[in-house]
Amino acid sequence: MSLVNIDNVHKYYGDNHVLKGVDLKIKAGEVISIIGRSGSGKSTLLRCINGLESYDKGGITVDQMEVTSDEEQIRKLSKSVGMVFQSFNLFPHLTVSQNITLAPKLVRKVSAEEADTLALQVLEKVGLKDKASSYPQELSGGQQQRVAIARSLAMQPKVLLCDEITSALDPELVGDVLNVLEELAAEGMTLVLVTHEMNFARDVGDRVIFMHQGKIWESGDAKEVFAAPKTPELQKFIDAVL
Amino acid sequence: MAYNFQFSGLLPYLQNLVDGLVTTVVITLITTVLGCLLGTLCAAARAGQSSFKSKVVGVYVELIRNTPFIVQLFFIFFGLPALGLRLSAWEAGTLAMVINLGAYSTEIIRAGIEATPKGQIEAAKVLGLTRFQTFVRVVLPPAIQKIYPALTSQCIIVMLGSAVLSQISVQELTFAANFIQSRNFLSFEVYFVVAGVYLLLSIGMRQLFNGIHYLVFPNLRAQR
Ligand SMILES: Nc1ncnc2c1ncn2[C@@H]1O[C@H](COP(=O)(O)OP(=O)(O)O)[C@@H](O)[C@H]1O
Ligand SMILES: [Mg+2]
Numbered sequence: 001m002s003l004v005n006i007d008n009v010h011k012y013y014g015d016n017h018v019l020k021g022v023d024l025k026i027k028a029g030e031v032i033s034i035i036g037r038s039g040s041g042k043s044t045l046l047r048c049i050n051g052l053e054s055y056d057k058g059g060i061t062v063d064q065m066e067v068t069s070d071e072e073q074i075r076k077l078s079k080s081v082g083m084v085f086q087s088f089n090l091f092p093h094l095t096v097s098q099n100i101t102l103a104p105k106l107v108r109k110v111s112a113e114e115a116d117t118l119a120l121q122v123l124e125k126v127g128l129k130d131k132a133s134s135y136p137q138e139l140s141g142g143q144q145q146r147v148a149i150a151r152s153l154a155m156q157p158k159v160l161l162c163d164e165i166t167s168a169l170d171p172e173l174v175g176d177v178l179n180v181l182e183e184l185a186a187e188g189m190t191l192v193l194v195t196h197e198m199n200f201a202r203d204v205g206d207r208v209i210f211m212h213q214g215k216i217w218e219s220g221d222a223k224e225v226f227a228a229p230k231t232p233e234l235q236k237f238i239d240a241v242l
Numbered sequence: 243m244a245y246n247f248q249f250s251g252l253l254p255y256l257q258n259l260v261d262g263l264v265t266t267v268v269i270t271l272i273t274t275v276l277g278c279l280l281g282t283l284c285a286a287a288r289a290g291q292s293s294f295k296s297k298v299v300g301v302y303v304e305l306i307r308n309t310p311f312i313v314q315l316f317f318i319f320f321g322l323p324a325l326g327l328r329l330s331a332w333e334a335g336t337l338a339m340v341i342n343l344g345a346y347s348t349e350i351i352r353a354g355i356e357a358t359p360k361g362q363i364e365a366a367k368v369l370g371l372t373r374f375q376t377f378v379r380v381v382l383p384p385a386i387q388k389i390y391p392a393l394t395s396q397c398i399i400v401m402l403g404s405a406v407l408s409q410i411s412v413q414e415l416t417f418a419a420n421f422i423q424s425r426n427f428l429s430f431e432v433y434f435v436v437a438g439v440y441l442l443l444s445i446g447m448r449q450l451f452n453g454i455h456y457l458v459f460p461n462l463r464a465q466r
Pocket of ligand 1: 013016018036037038039040041042043044045
C-alpha cells in the first residue's frame, strides 16, 4: 500500500473550487515534485495532506491513517508527516537546539538528553552542528531553512512536505538547502516538494506532478515530463520558467 | 516669603515612612504578579476559540478602562459589603489593583499575541503540539517579549496609582505622608520626600524589569 493515498479530493474556499478531484498515490521513498502556476492549488494540496487544511470531498490517508481536520488526528499525523514552509517559521525565542528538541520532548516524550543527542544528529545532517546554541536571528535564511528541515526530521516523519522552501532565499543560499534535500532523497526519505527549481525537480525527483486549475494536469517520470510534455499547458509552463 | 525648611522634623516619623514604603512595595509586587497573570489568561481567552469567553473578557476590559480607579476601589471596599463580601482595606486595595492591571495588561498582551506570525503557529501544529502547548511555548514568549516595555510601564503606572489606596486607609506610603503632615504640618517636606521615594521606586522597578527582560529572553543578548 502507498504511503500517501489521495483519492478524488475536492476543496472549496467559499465558491472558489480550488482542488477539483485530485488523485495521487505516493510510495515510500519516492521524491515527488509538484510544479505549476501560482494559484493552481499546489500549497492547498500539500496542506490537505497533513490536515492543515480540510477538504470537502474524497479521502486522504497517510501511513494508513485517515487525514481529518480533527485536532487529535492531526497530532497523530504529526509523527508521520513533517512540513517545511517557505518562511522557515522558526521560533525566535528559542535556540536552534531548543527549536529542534521542543516537539520531540513535548509530543514524543523523549528525554532531554535523548532529545539533545537527536538535535545534534539532525543538525549534523543539515551541516549546522556548530549552530546548536545560536538563535534564529543570528543565522542566514539558508541556515534557518536547514534548521527548519532538521526540526522536522527530529520528529522522524515518514514523509516530508516542502512548500517552496527555497523561494524566500537569496539565490546563493538555495544550493545548500537543495543539497540537504538531495541527501535526504538519497537516504530514502519520502519527499513531496512544491518547487520552482525545475532542474532539481528533473534531476533529483522521481516523479513530477504538474498542477493546473486545481487538477493534476499531467504527471510522470521526472525526466520524461520535462523532455516531452504532452499537454500544451505544461509546454507553455516549461517554456515560461526554463 | 522666607520659608524655613525643616526636613529634620520628619525624623521622628521615619518608621512610618519605612512601613508605608514596605506596604507599597509588597502590594505592588503582588499586583504585578497576579495582574500580569490575570492579563495573560484574559488575553488567551480574548484570542481563543470561545466567543463567549472572549466577550466576557471584553466587557471586563472596557468596564475597567473606562471608569476611574478610585471608583473601582470604592466599589470594592464600600460597595461589595452590601453583597456580603467584606474585605479588609488591604485586601480590597490589592484586589482593585490586580483587577485594574489585569484589564490593561489584557489589551497589551493581546496585541503581542496577535503579532505572532501565523506560520509559527502552523509550524507548532504540524510538529504535533497541542493548542495549549503552542500557546504557552510558542506564542506567549515572543508576545511578552514584544510588548514587555508597554507591560512594565503599565505595572509602574499601577504602582504609582497605589497612592489612591490611602483613601481607604491602606497604610501605604501616601497614607504615611498624610499622617505625618497631619501631625507636624510639614507638608512641603513630607510630600517632597515621598515624591522622591516614588520616583526612586519607579526608576528601580524599571531597572529591575530591564534586568529580568534580558534574563528571561536570552535571545535579546544574541547579536543580529
Ligand atoms: N486561506 C485561503 N482562503 C481563501 N482562498 C485561498 C486560501 N488559500 C488559497 N486560496 C486560493 O486557492 C487557490 C489555490 O491557492 P494555492 O493552493 O495557494 O496555490 P499555489 O500554491 O499553487 O500557488 C488560489 O485561488 C488562492 O487564491
Ligand atoms: Mg503556494
